[in-house]
Amino acid sequence: MDRMRRRTGILVLIVAVLLVPLHRFGVLQPVEQGIVLSVRPLQRLLYGILPAPRTQQATPERLAELERAVANLTVENARLTALHSAAKDRDALTALLAERGMRGVTATVIGRSTTGSGQLFILDRGADQGIRAGQPVVAGTGILVGIVERAEAGRSTIGLLTNAGRQVAAEVQNASRSPGILAGQHSLTMVLKFIPQQEPIAVGQTVVTAAVDERIPANLVIGEISTIDFATDDLFQEAAVRPLLDPQRVRTVTVLTP
Amino acid sequence: MMRHIAAILVIILSVVVQTSVLPMAGLAATVQFPLVVLVLLGGRENTQSFFWYALLAGFLLDVYAGIPFGVVTVSTVLLAHVHHLLFARFFTNRSIYATCLLMASMTIGMTLLLLASQWLLPLLGQPLINAVDVMRLPWMLLGNTVAVFVLAMLVHLVGRSVGASFLRPSTSR
Numbered sequence: 001m002d003r004m005r006r007r008t009g010i011l012v013l014i015v016a017v018l019l020v021p022l023h024r025f026g027v028l029q030p031v032e033q034g035i036v037l038s039v040r041p042l043q044r045l046l047y048g049i050l051p052a053p054r055t056q057q058a059t060p061e062r063l064a065e066l067e068r069a070v071a072n073l074t075v076e077n078a079r080l081t082a083l084h085s086a087a088k089d090r091d092a093l094t095a096l097l098a099e100r101g102m103r104g105v106t107a108t109v110i111g112r113s114t115t116g117s118g119q120l121f122i123l124d125r126g127a128d129q130g131i132r133a134g135q136p137v138v139a140g141t142g143i144l145v146g147i148v149e150r151a152e153a154g155r156s157t158i159g160l161l162t163n164a165g166r167q168v169a170a171e172v173q174n175a176s177r178s179p180g181i182l183a184g185q186h187s188l189t190m191v192l193k194f195i196p197q198q199e200p201i202a203v204g205q206t207v208v209t210a211a212v213d214e215r216i217p218a219n220l221v222i223g224e225i226s227t228i229d230f231a232t233d234d235l236f237q238e239a240a241v242r243p244l245l246d247p248q249r250v251r252t253v254t255v256l257t258p
Numbered sequence: 259m260m261r262h263i264a265a266i267l268v269i270i271l272s273v274v275v276q277t278s279v280l281p282m283a284g285l286a287a288t289v290q291f292p293l294v295v296l297v298l299l300g301g302r303e304n305t306q307s308f309f310w311y312a313l314l315a316g317f318l319l320d321v322y323a324g325i326p327f328g329v330v331t332v333s334t335v336l337l338a339h340v341h342h343l344l345f346a347r348f349f350t351n352r353s354i355y356a357t358c359l360l361m362a363s364m365t366i367g368m369t370l371l372l373l374a375s376q377w378l379l380p381l382l383g384q385p386l387i388n389a390v391d392v393m394r395l396p397w398m399l400l401g402n403t404v405a406v407f408v409l410a411m412l413v414h415l416v417g418r419s420v421g422a423s424f425l426r427p428s429t430s431r
Contacts, residue, residue: 004306008306008309009305009309009339012309012310012312012313012335012338013332013335013336013339015313016313016316016317016331016332016334017328017332019317019320019327019328019331020327020328020331023320023327023328024327032321035318035321036321039274042271042274043274043277046275046278046279047278047279047282111277111278111281111322112277112281112286113277113322113323113324114286114287115323115324115325120324122322149324157324159324
């Protein structure tokens with residue numbers, strides 16, 4: 001029996017190691033896609049579940065009934081407000097895409113994953129819809145929130161701009177369009193680095209993408225300057241950039257495709 | 259057969275909960291739900307099935323993980339070996355306390371394996387785990403141990419009251 005167990009253990013370990021090249025060469029693609037497609041409805045259902053409202057104390061029957069009704073209406077109101085807000089964002093985004101002659105794939109965030117460099121969002125749209133690695137991802141009214149890291153059939157993964165190691169060419173929306181390199185920091189904020197010392201930047205100014213990477217259109221809003229790190233003996237100045245959108249609240253995004 | 263189907267469904271559900279529910283509750287970094295489920299299954303199923311369950315859980319986690327494919331699968335299967343060794347040699351009485359201790363060992367083991375993967379595979383090009391993750395280890399230990407305790411109690415109570423045979427420990431090890 002012990003020998004059987006040992007053999008099974010070794011066999012499973014070999015299979016686990018073999019899965020790596022099989023995945024690399026795409027042999028597992030149908031299996032992975034099958035899993036993703038079959039699990040997706042459940043993920044959609046569960047991802048949005050919020051904690052149920054709690055009643056504070058025991059009350060008379062009628063009062064409890066009314067409290068329940070108020071709670072239900074509050075939830076319904078919140079849902080409708082969210083839907084209204086999402087529809088407004090979608091309209092604004094559609095107008096933006098039309099104005100710039102761009103196309104986009106709207107996707108729902110169905111999961112999240114954390115790595116050492118930060119947070120990744122899992123989307124329910126993938127290579128089938130034309131999504132490719134490196135494409136920009138916007139949310140809300142067209143605010144750049146991340147870049148596609150991996151696109152496979154039926155799903156894709158995006159890395160947030162706030163992730164450590166993520167860098168994007170950007171510029172400040174001021175008279176001289178001060179250029180810099182935007183880098184994510186600690187999965188929380190971003191820093192605009194390498195801004196020439198003489199550039200007149202100020203707190204509150206908007207930071208947008210620069211026309212450097214052909215896959216990322218210029219003038220996509222990223223965030224606004226919250227603090228400036230300026231030292232007279234340095235060649236460059238740095239500015240902390242606050243995201244205009246809390247990524248934790250993002251449920252729907254649009255991947256900008258060529 | 260019923261046992262296997264139930265176990266596979268539970269593993270799939272645990273992965274969905276890990277990727278879609280726990281992040282919304284801010285617990286994704288504190289509770290590793292598939293690992294909790296695996297530890298529970300390890301104490302109830304025969305060892306050979308358990309190895310396959312570990313492979314399935316690792317594979318599913320890898321499908322949704324942002325890190326290079328295979329790291330989680332291989333780590334989970336290696337952990338299953340450690341689990342088997344600990345259960346066979348040290349935590350032999352299958353009590354709830356032994357399960358909690360085993361959960362703590364598995365949590366530390368997973369963190370160490372991810373650290374080891376990072377050092378062994380420097381060409382991966384991205385960090386799998388960082389100092390913040392290691393500092394979160396005490397919270398993970400607490401979260402996972404509490405989760406395994408609660409789940410074990412639930413399974414025990416439900417299994418007893420409903421009489422579901424697939425919830426009872428396997429007789430063959």
